[in-house]
Amino acid sequence: MFSKRLVRILGVVLFVLINIVLLSISAKHTHRHTIIDRLVIAGVAPLQECVINTMRFCRNIWRHYFYLVEAREECDRIKGMIAKAEIEKSRYLESELACERLRELLEVKSEVSHRILPAQVVGLDPSGWFKTVIINKGTKEGVSKGMAVIAPGGIVGHVVGAYYRYAKVLLIIDRNSAIDALVQRTRSRGIVEGDTSENCRFKYIARKADIKIGDIVISSGLDGLFPKGLRVGAISEISVPPSGLFQEVRVRPFVDFTRLEELLVILE
Amino acid sequence: MALLLYFVLGLSTILAQTTILRLDGILYDLLIPLVVFLSLNFPKRKGILVVVILGLIMDILSGAIFGLYLSIYFWIFLSVKGLSKCFDVGDTIFQSVLIGVCVLGQHFMFCAPCKGAQLLTVRVVPVLLQTVFAMLTGPGILMLLEALHIRLQAAIRRLERNRGIAIR
Structure with a gap:
């Protein structure tokens, strides 16, 4: 009665209709949690998780390795920059200090009338x-x-x-050095001699001479070596022995002999 | 040639001592072990030449009385030479004492020209510290110098042998 071809066409149409009906029914009951769903999820999801995690781990290692290499390079570059900056800073600081010292020397030069x-x-x-x-x-x-x-x-x-x-x-702190000097405030004269320490001894200061700690000692100009009025140091210690004609006086030089760098030679 | 090397070594020590090293604290005159070494390892005529030149340089650079260093090194050289005939100078303890005495003797010579009150200002602690430090480190320096000497001798011998072969 019906040809085979027509039967096939009707069969296909019927399946399509059934499919549509089933889909329509399924659409009304979304997110079902059947036991099968749960079993499948329980079986597959851990594996997925494992695979995903492994992949992520590998990817992370890969990415972080290269990231670390880059970070290391960046770090080295920054370290180099910092080192350069430190050297630069030190140089500027040194220049600044040298400027300061030279400025002080210039000031002294302008104060001293000699060449x-x-x-x-x-x-x-x-x-x-x-x-x-x-x-x-x-x-x-x-x-x-x-x-x-x-x-x-x-x-x-x-x-x-x-x-x-x-x-x-x-x-002047050498034990063979001697300067004819006087106390600026009272004009008491004496000889400033060096000793093995960083201080000097101020010899031949009369017992009655009016001197006190902190008094400035200057060159007298009478020794023919140092022009008059150059600062030598400040009196740091005074002791009057029970006998004798003179006081025992120590002078702390104004110059820091441990940090001598630039000096001025008086040519005349 | 070996003497020239020790002269350069001495000169380097002088340069270091007059620029970067300060002998005010614990550090003693490092030329003393070198002088002792030269005395122990070189004949009188040869060794004394280097010692005298080094002493002269030190005298020129220092504010000491001219000839003080020269005399100190000269007498150390001769004394050690004399002692080496009577004692076993290879003994570490002997070397330690020897260098300590030399350093102490040098300080004694330095403060000898001090007058009355100046003697009171002589700092005893640094002197003692330097002497002890010299006693502790001196034998080590001598050992280093001796090791250098052995290698140098071997190198010179090798060089001479090679030269002999080349001439032949």
């Missing part, structure tokens, strides 16, 4: 017993034996040896 030659300390005394320094100016620049050497703080010493490009300066 003055700036010099730098290039060597120290090899022993702790003697106090001399080597400066980078010598006979070539006009330095000669006996010339006074000063710093912004005050008197440093005098030249004891002049060579072609260098000179040896005996510091």
Whole structure:
């Protein structure tokens, strides 16, 4: 009665209709939690989780490894930049300090009426017993034996040896050094002598001389080495022995001899 | 040639002592172990030449009385030479005492020209510290120098042998 072909077409249409009806029915009952759903989810989801986690772990390792390499490179680059900046900073600081020192030297230069030659300390005394320094100016620049050497703080010493490009300066704290000096306030005269410490002794100050701690000691100019009025130091200790003609006085020099760098040689 | 090397070594020590090192604290004159070493390992005529030159340089650079360093090194050299004939100078304890005495002797020579009141200002603690430090480190420095000396001798011998082969 019906051809085979027509039966097939009707069958397909029927399946489509049934499908549509079932879908319509299913659409009314969304998010069902049947036992099958639960079983499937319970069985598959952990595996998915495992796979996903493994993948994520691998991806993270991969990404973080490269990230760390990049971070390390970045870190090295920044470290380099910081080091450069530190060097730069140190250089600026050093320049600033040098400027400060040179400015002080210029001030001293303008204060002192004599012809003055700036010099730098290039060597120290090899022993702790003697106090001399080597400066980078010598006979070539006009330095000669006996010339006074000063710093912004005050008197440093005098030249004891002049060579072609260098000179040896005996510091006032050396035990062989002596300066004719006077107390600025009372004009009491004495001799400032060095000893093995960083201080000096102020000798031949009469017992009755009016001096007190903190008084400034200046050069008298009578020794023929140092011009008059150059600051030597401040009185730091006074003791009057029970007998004798003089007081025992110690003077703390204004110059810090542990940090000598730039000096001025008085050429005249 | 070996002497030239020790001279350069001494000169480097002087340079260090006059620029970066300060001998005010615990550090003693490092030329003393070198002088002792030269005395122990070189003949009188050769060794004394280096010692005298180093002493002269030190005298020139220092504010000490001219010839003080020269005399100190000279006498250390001769004394050690004399002692080496009577004692076993290879003994570490002996070397330690020897260097300690040399350092103490040097300080004694430095403060010898001090007049009356100046002697009171002599700082005893740094002197003692330096002496103890010299006693502790001196034998080590001598050992280092001796190791250097052995290698140097071997190198010189090798060089001479090679030169001999080349000439032949």
